Amino acid sequence: MKTTIISADDLRYIVNRIGLDELMDETIHRLTEVFDDYHPGETVIPVRGGFKYSHPHLGLIEWMPGMRIGDGVYIKVVGYHPSSGALRGLPTILSTQSMYSVSDGHLVSLMDASFVTALRTGAASAVASRVLARSGSSVIGLIGTGAQAVTQLHALSRVFPLEKVFLFDVDAGAMESFPARVACLKLDHLSMESGLVKEWIDEVDILVTATSVGIGDGPVFQDANLADHIHINSIGSDFPGKFEVPNSVLARALVCPDFPEQAAAEGECHRMMPEDVGPDIQTLVKQHDHFSNDRERCTVFDSTGWALEDIVTMDLFREYAGRFKVGHEIQLETISTDHRNPYQFLMEHPDAAAPHIIRRNA
Amino acid sequence: MKTTIISADDLRYIVNRIGLDELMDETIHRLTEVFDDYHPGETVIPVRGGFKYSHPHLGLIEWMPGMRIGDGVYIKVVGYHPSSGALRGLPTILSTQSMYSVSDGHLVSLMDASFVTALRTGAASAVASRVLARSGSSVIGLIGTGAQAVTQLHALSRVFPLEKVFLFDVDAGAMESFPARVACLKLDHLSMESGLVKEWIDEVDILVTATSVGIGDGPVFQDANLADHIHINSIGSDFPGKFEVPNSVLARALVCPDFPEQAAAEGECHRMMPEDVGPDIQTLVKQHDHFSNDRERCTVFDSTGWALEDIVTMDLFREYAGRFKVGHEIQLETISTDHRNPYQFLMEHPDAAAPHIIRRNA
Numbered sequence: 001m002k003t004t005i006i007s008a009d010d011l012r013y014i015v016n017r018i019g020l021d022e023l024m025d026e027t028i029h030r031l032t033e034v035f036d037d038y039h040p041g042e043t044v045i046p047v048r049g050g051f052k053y054s055h056p057h058l059g060l061i062e063w064m065p066g067m068r069i070g071d072g073v074y075i076k077v078v079g080y081h082p083s084s085g086a087l088r089g090l091p092t093i094l095s096t097q098s099m100y101s102v103s104d105g106h107l108v109s110l111m112d113a114s115f116v117t118a119l120r121t122g123a124a125s126a127v128a129s130r131v132l133a134r135s136g137s138s139v140i141g142l143i144g145t146g147a148q149a150v151t152q153l154h155a156l157s158r159v160f161p162l163e164k165v166f167l168f169d170v171d172a173g174a175m176e177s178f179p180a181r182v183a184c185l186k187l188d189h190l191s192m193e194s195g196l197v198k199e200w201i202d203e204v205d206i207l208v209t210a211t212s213v214g215i216g217d218g219p220v221f222q223d224a225n226l227a228d229h230i231h232i233n234s235i236g237s238d239f240p241g242k243f244e245v246p247n248s249v250l251a252r253a254l255v256c257p258d259f260p261e262q263a264a265a266e267g268e269c270h271r272m273m274p275e276d277v278g279p280d281i282q283t284l285v286k287q288h289d290h291f292s293n294d295r296e297r298c299t300v301f302d303s304t305g306w307a308l309e310d311i312v313t314m315d316l317f318r319e320y321a322g323r324f325k326v327g328h329e330i331q332l333e334t335i336s337t338d339h340r341n342p343y344q345f346l347m348e349h350p351d352a353a354a355p356h357i358i359r360r361n362a
Numbered sequence: 363m364k365t366t367i368i369s370a371d372d373l374r375y376i377v378n379r380i381g382l383d384e385l386m387d388e389t390i391h392r393l394t395e396v397f398d399d400y401h402p403g404e405t406v407i408p409v410r411g412g413f414k415y416s417h418p419h420l421g422l423i424e425w426m427p428g429m430r431i432g433d434g435v436y437i438k439v440v441g442y443h444p445s446s447g448a449l450r451g452l453p454t455i456l457s458t459q460s461m462y463s464v465s466d467g468h469l470v471s472l473m474d475a476s477f478v479t480a481l482r483t484g485a486a487s488a489v490a491s492r493v494l495a496r497s498g499s500s501v502i503g504l505i506g507t508g509a510q511a512v513t514q515l516h517a518l519s520r521v522f523p524l525e526k527v528f529l530f531d532v533d534a535g536a537m538e539s540f541p542a543r544v545a546c547l548k549l550d551h552l553s554m555e556s557g558l559v560k561e562w563i564d565e566v567d568i569l570v571t572a573t574s575v576g577i578g579d580g581p582v583f584q585d586a587n588l589a590d591h592i593h594i595n596s597i598g599s600d601f602p603g604k605f606e607v608p609n610s611v612l613a614r615a616l617v618c619p620d621f622p623e624q625a626a627a628e629g630e631c632h633r634m635m636p637e638d639v640g641p642d643i644q645t646l647v648k649q650h651d652h653f654s655n656d657r658e659r660c661t662v663f664d665s666t667g668w669a670l671e672d673i674v675t676m677d678l679f680r681e682y683a684g685r686f687k688v689g690h691e692i693q694l695e696t697i698s699t700d701h702r703n704p705y706q707f708l709m710e711h712p713d714a715a716a717p718h719i720i721r722r723n724a
Binding site for chain 2: 001005007008009012015016020044046049051053055056057059061065067069070073075077078079080081084085088089092093094095096098100101102103104106107110111112114115118119145146147150151154177181184185330331333334335336337339341342343344345346
């Protein structure tokens, strides 16, 4: 009864073996499939819990549990420490996820969650955009060119015949470094141009807002000169009062959340009356033909990050780890064959291994 | 930035190297020290969350978070599956705990929690009993002789000059197998006798109730022929309506909870008016001289399991793992040196290791 620990090196091996494009395609495919098959009542997603603190620095550790009934409990733990970069040269977000069997409570697997969260957030936008954006969309606008923008562009490039990308970020460094960051995606045929949003927004078919705009500081663009058919993937709105899309756009658009309860609490939908909110992403996928006319009007995908997406990607990587036989298989739980004796596991077991001696700095 | 995974084999190595008695002594010592130094406001223990389900079998997975401010977030995950033993030959409880740094959200360590929970529950009873029971207490009564009874007897044997143990369990098998289960504790000088509670309770200095009595089926003994000075460690009361101690005993005893809020919700204290509940365990330790007269009256330790105790034992084993250099050190989180590029970790890192190829059945 071992736990499969998928290390960062194992993850890198899996991604390099599959190929980044093929992995994104598979993630888009799996999400589409899961949304299409989704029945409410198959999963239980409670509200997340967490600790916020200001000592030693401002930070937040949250746990996001989810259960697929009859199968597994998934817990993603996310640490957000805004000063980690400047102070310690670390990412501001560190995240892991674990899966427990509902048959016996066994910890089945543990892995990183930062990379796969970026991956599935991109893939979810591709799924929504495929329903809501014009099928020939070729011009993308990115407002906010940080980490999320990389996977957003990657995912959209897999489902649209992209030709041109416009960029804007309040941080000039983030804007200038963006082309180098997506160089590995072989998008050489794309022309990239940076500039103020108002200078290019009239040309855009699909707009992605993935900013860290401050609470109350939105929107991140003005409602002027937008194409009638513009589709917007709003990624950055993840806290009450933090928003990216102008009210007038929300008012006339078909606004589709990933996870309605959560989007109503912290997404763009937070500023809308419940009756004005459009169908959620699983409805979009199930009834995609029904929305073909909406491709000619303004649409918004309000992406707040649905725990179901994390379940899908964790399952995907568990599958790959099994197929490629990578991962550390560790007997973590103490199993006493006599359940009434907590000390029994201390006796020699037939399959006991020597303790794992750490070779520090080896 | 690696995560230390302490496997069951590593845990066994640590315990065997330290010695079980020495480990229990150290746990009792650490708990005493931490209770003595405890200031409310140093830790934050929110209510636990969890999933209950009936498919594929009746079960429960709960997460129990706790934070020591400025230091770490600890999350214990406990699976309870009553039919695991009969159906799958597994323990009904499987449990792991993890610790995250509040400096950056890094998962510092992961280990089993079943064994250490049994250990700390025994140790906590020893700490409370040392304040509330007569110092020369030599006769113990155990009602319920399952897994918890093993560590309860062990812990009490480390702080009292025990001579005699009386046993009762509704399950005759659990009663008969008990002496063999504590044989490793070298308590050969103890005489053990099993029988109905009423046949032996008048001789008992310290009573331990560690039963799985059903909701509404308590108490597990009658208020008749108890010594005036009896001290009771009530371990099994962990759910509203589940109780072990008669009301009349609670009414005249000094009843001391481990964690008052939790004990009021699910412990013996659940059936008391708040103003009738005595001091909690940290107060007992801090002001131990103040309670010396109470050793001559009836006292109850209402043990529901305080997350602070889990923090203490996890720290203890992390320390031992470091000292003995055991544990698996795994780079779990994907760290991109360019925080704006979630794909950057995929490039060759100077310290990248080959993926860990599982040798299945090796």
